[in-house]
Amino acid sequence: MHWSFVPPSLCANGACEMTDMTTLYAAYAGTIQTALQALVADGTLPEGTSFANVTLEPPRDPSHGDLATNAAMVLAKPAKTNPRALAEAIATKLKSDPTIVSAEIAGPGFLNLRLDPSAWLGELETITKLGDEYGRSSMGAGTTVNVEYVSANPTGPMHMGHCRGAVVGDALASLLELAGHEVTREYYINDAGGQVDTLARSAHLRYREALGENIGEIPEGYYPGAYLIPIGEYLAQEVGEKYRDAPEEEWLPYFRAEAVEKMMDLIKSDLALLGIHHDVFASEAALHAAGKPDEAEKWLREHDLVYDGVLEAPKGKAPPEDWEPVELPLFRSTKFGDDQDRPIKKSDGKWTYFGADLAYHMQKAADADELIDIWGADHAGTVKRIKAAVAALSEGKGKPTPFDVKLVQMVQLMRGGEPVKMSKRSGNFITIADMVEEVGKDVVRFTMLTRKPEAQMEFDFAKVVEASKDNPVWYVQYAHARIQSTIRKAADEEGVTPSTDALNQLGSDEIALIRRAAQFPREVESAAKAREPHRIAFYLYDLATDLNSFYSLGNTEPEKRFILKHDKGLTAARLFLASAIGQVLRNGLRVLGVEAVDRM
RNA sequence: GUCCCCGUAGCUCAGGUGGAUAGAGCGUUGGAUUCCUAAUCCAAAGGCCACAGGUUCGAAUCCUGUCGGGGACACCA
Known part of the structure; x- marks a missing residue:
């Protein structure tokens, strides 16, 4: 795991400066960076050595200790010495820090540090003082990121297929925010293609039905x-009977616009059920x-990135x-x-989806420093072209x-081990609203985030x-509820507060928890860096x-319980420890968009 | 035929930007309850990290190939 050598002075957001923690x-x-710089100063390490690894x-x-660093192994080569000798030099520098009680060399050149317990106990105070801000990083400060996710076609309610990408995208956006980025949550509405024309025609059918016509099978x-x-109604x-028998070109644009708007209302309310709200809906x-x-095409032609040509027939299959x-x-x-x-245009002269998407990404790249798209795996085949497009478009920008x-990846819906059958033809599919109603928002969100997104689940x-350890969301919420319950009980029955x-007086069991x-x-930074909520x-x-585990120690060793009737100080x-752990659980759950409950 | 993702304990999955003895849950076996929430905890057993090469001080992790599972492959979105 990497960590960034960002000195506190670079902490750009207000929270850091205010609290100075x-x-x-x-x-x-x-501390380690200071020690390494001292080694540069006295010539042990060459000038300009990178500490990036x-x-x-x-x-x-x-x-082995409290902390371990690989500094000696990574820097042995530039220092033209062996890892253990370098580790010795680093250890000497580090020992001037009174909170580092030992620095031992181990294995191939690891440097294991032991800290005075006060260092860990101090972290509890840091957690408590920073509160909701604990975990916030300045890593992403100054970099704006546009996260595009969901972007479901506005032709119907959200169904299961959209769910995972929606949750992953939303949690990723929150994670990047916590890591210090300025984030735009964006939804691209595909309201210009053939599918929305089909939507308009389908709405017209329902419109005729609402006027009393028997439309039979769709x-x-x-x-x-x-x-x-309801759209038809x-x-x-x-418009009453106005468009009942009118030719399509008279009503299509109107029906399309109305239907798309209603579908987006539907989609937005489905997303709200999952706690998801976008900042920008791009049409x-x-x-x-x-x-x-047109602008994009012009620019690309000027740079010889678009030309008129003939595609070869697809290979491999007929x-x-x-x-x-x-x-x-x-x-x-x-x-x-x-x-x-x-192709960016079709033979009828209209833009292809890709042609528009290219222009769309050009626009996004102009507004944000970094772009992230969350797509379903069925779009895997189009990744290369859109990456190529962004690469081409940003060539002109210099960087x-x-x-x-x-x-x-796809989610396979199961019920008691059996796959859930869905029939697309009849329009009978499991919607997000169904899911949230059946199992709840928190379960849907947490479950979607307990597998890496690129693996099928x-x-x-x-x-x-199920309410068991096998079900992570319950387990995590239970831990939080347990903490809150303990704090409540101590206040009510013993009159003791953190x-x-x-x-x-806290000992090694407590410190293990800290x-x-x-x-x-660290988890926030590395997860943000990897874009893996x-x-x-x-x-x-x-x-x-x-x-x-800590809580259960009290079952066999009563003196290890949180609440001790004979020792109010302890x-x-x-x-105080419990409260800090609860704070960290809440901060993490907030990233995932899952509620931290106080009672269960 | 080409491209993308995946292959880790019996099962479901972490770990993967190279680091010390490969982790968790379920399941199995054996324990803990005069209990602050047992919706919990402790312990045992269980592994050629798909296979074969390569890169290096060091590979589950990076590269190449093979096999297996899934997905995508004209002006559909």
């Missing part, structure tokens, strides 16, 4: 879902109206029967690693715009509501495990 890992990272982490085996090529019935109310139609694709060579404006995506150049596409309705007065809590800021979910599970100190 540094978390434990950041502080000792600074130096890590500070908990040793795998706690008996024909092939129309959306059959019952959710369009609404339209009938708005593809508006993009066209503003002439953005080409479609109606395949014929056509000259189209093609984007040179092969120049950036794609297998084939991609490339970092751009990540996160692919989210199962979601079993039966398992996911206090630092007797903090130095050690885990102190990881949180699921790491926070796993961390919270580990922290909950440690809390529950009770208050343990409550």
Whole structure:
């Protein structure tokens, strides 16, 4: 795990400066950096040595100490010495810090540090003082990130297929915010293609139905879902019989605009059920109206990145029967690693989806420093071309715009071990509203975040509501509720509240728990760097495990309970510990968008 | 045929930007309850990290290939 050598003075956001508090890992990272700089000053390390690969982490085996650094192994080469000799030099410098009680060299050159217990106890005060801000990093300060997620076609309510990407995107956005980035949560509305025309026609059908016509079975090529019935009724109310028998070109634009708007209302309310709210809803139609694709094409042609050419027939499988060579404006995506150049316009002269998407990303890249798209795995085939597009567009800017596409794999819905059958044809699919109603928002969100997004997962309705250790969301919430309950009970029955007065009475069991809590800021930074919010979910599970283990010590050793009737000082100190752990659980759950409950 | 993702305990999965003895839950076996929330805890057993090469002080992690699972492959979005 890496950590960034960001000195506290670089802490750009107000919270850091106001409180003037540094978390434990950041502080000792600074200590080590100072020691390394001293070695540069006295010539042990060459001028300009990069410390980028130096890590500070908990040793795998706690008996090795409190902290471990690989500095000597990483820097032995530039120092032209062997790791153990360099470690010796680093250790000498570090020992001038009174809170470092020992610095031992181990294995191939690890430097294991032992801290005075007061260092760990101090972290409890840091957690408490920083409160909701504990874990906030300045790592991303000054970098704006645009996260585009969901972007479901506005042709119906949200169903299961959208759920995972929605949750992952939202948690990622929150994570990046906590890591200090300024984040825009964006939704791209595909309101310009053939699908929304189909939507408009389907709405027209329902409109005629609302006017009393018997429309019978919904024909092939129309959306059959019952959710369009209220749209038809609404339209009938708005325009009466005006468009009942009118030719399509008269009503299509109006029906399309109305239907899309209603569908977006539906989608927004579905997203709200999951606690998801976007900052920007970007319309593809508006993009066209503003002439953005033309601008993009012009720019690309000037840079010889778009040319008129003929695509080859698809290889490997039999080409479609109606395949014929056509000259189209093609984007040179092969120049950036794609297998084939991609058309930006269709043979009828209209823009392809890609042509518009290219212009859309051009616009996003102009507004943000970094871009992230969350897509379903079924769009994997288009990753290369859009990455190529962003690479091409940012060539002109002098420096490339970092751009990540996160692919989210399918979720297999199960019920008691059996796959849930869904029929798309009848429009009978499991919606997000169904899911949230059945198992709750917190369960849906947490479960979606307990697997890395690029791996396929199962979601079993039966398992996911089980109240057991096998169900992480319950387990983590239980730990938090347990803490809150203990604090309540101590106040009500013993009149004791958390206090630092007797903090130095806390022993090694408590410090083991603090050690885990102190990881949180590191987890935030590494998860943000990797763009992997699921790491926070796993961390919270580990922290909950440690809390529950500690709590259970009191079952066999009553003197290890939080609440001790005979020792109010120690009770208050343990409550202070409990309260700090609760704070970290809350801060982590907030990233995931899961509620930290006080009672269960 | 090409491209993308995945392959870790019996099962479901972490760990993967190279570091010390590969982790957790479920399941199995054996324990803990005059209990601050047992929706919990402790312990045992269980592994050629798919396979084969390569890179280096060091590989589950990086590279190449093979096998297996999933997905995508004209002007659909």
